Amino acid sequence: MQDKRTDKNAAPQPLLRLCNASLRYGVVDVLQDVCLEISAGGPVILMGPNGSGKTSLLKLMMGLAAPSSGDVDCARSQVSFVFQKSVMLRRSVAANVAFALQAAGLPANDKAVRAALDRVGLSHLAQRPARRLSGGEQQRLALARALSRNPAILFLDEPTASLDPAQTKAVEDIVQASAAMGVKIVMSTHDIGQARRLGSEVLFLAHGRLVERAPAASFFNKPESPEAQRFLAGELVISQEALS
């Protein structure tokens, strides 16, 4: 007779649930039967070869794409997205943040804008035209916009793909700080080092299927699926070739 929600031993309510979700463009199955629950906790890293469906899965989870079959269950108002290449509004840095606050129905006063910019270390550039920022600064502004909505989940699609090590570190620091403050991070990356640094859990995609889900440590030490084994081995070979 006990109410489930008051049961201390019950699993936490998932923030997001995908049930047999598939995505098809024309005749191409981009994602097939993905079942997935995401609950509060450490950062989830999405990995997989090019074209495996990482971006598509993020868009599906975020509601930017509708599943061709199956269900996606997620509260749109509680999620934010940072794209690989974020689009800056043709306004000042501060106005970009104010816009995001307004869109989320939050007060867009100077104090809130400053707080959001302080969080990503861009306060000194508040009055600059956003499109004049460097790539790294633009990604940090995108993070400020995304975080200003106070999301429960922050999705990031290869947010550091074209950034130098210093800017990559700046973005990673912001992501880590947000995770520490309780924002659920779901991020795709090709950078195994980054995945090791940030991830607490790894989702591995291959050919549109979710083939492995494991804690980060065990995924990198002993991947279970042959696809992930090959992927990790391949990446190693490539990075050694690149070094020589």
Place this chain on the structure above:
Amino acid sequence: MDETSAFQLILSGDPQLLAIVKLSLAVTLAATLIAGVLGLSLGACLALTQFPGRQGLVIALNALMGLPPVVVGLLVFLALSRSGPLGFLGLLFTPQAMIIAQTILITPIIAALSRQVIEDFWAEYKDEFTAMDVPGAMRVRALLWDARFSLVTILLAGFGRAAAEVGAVMIVGGNIEGFTRVMTTSIALETSKGDLPLAISLGIILIAIMFCVNALAWGVRQWSVRHAG
């Protein structure tokens, strides 16, 4: 000879000349304002909505950009003439009739060009706005605001086209001295009458206005590139 007296006319501030210039600017500014509101709304609607027949409307609008002014003049004349459907308004051969004709002439231009601009902006902003869950009205306002410099350039192009046009205002305005005589119609008339100084001075002023408008458009562009990216 004629050229020197033309400059004298301009410099002396000839009242007849001034009246013509003032009326021209008033008519064209009014037409640009009305066409701006209509054209931008139509352009935004077409850019941001999907409905059956939209593609046809877009093509039609693009075709209407090349609307011959005399045909517009004729249509407005027929509508406003005493036996026409709008004859009861008694607007034929008034400045208002000229405003109507110019508005019809440039609304498709503003609508077609702004549709293209807003659609391009929307393609760029779409994912980001969807991710931010931006409400509908706020989307439209943001797109218009972010495209403001391109849209101003479009309005200036519309103004230029309306100001330079002669066929439509000649037909619906009647070129009545001191009432509906504008720069272009005066130039046509004075040239045929042989009063070249007045025609030349008006031509100089018209070209000067076009230069100013284009310089303004260029300035707006430069400023926007520097300040908004």
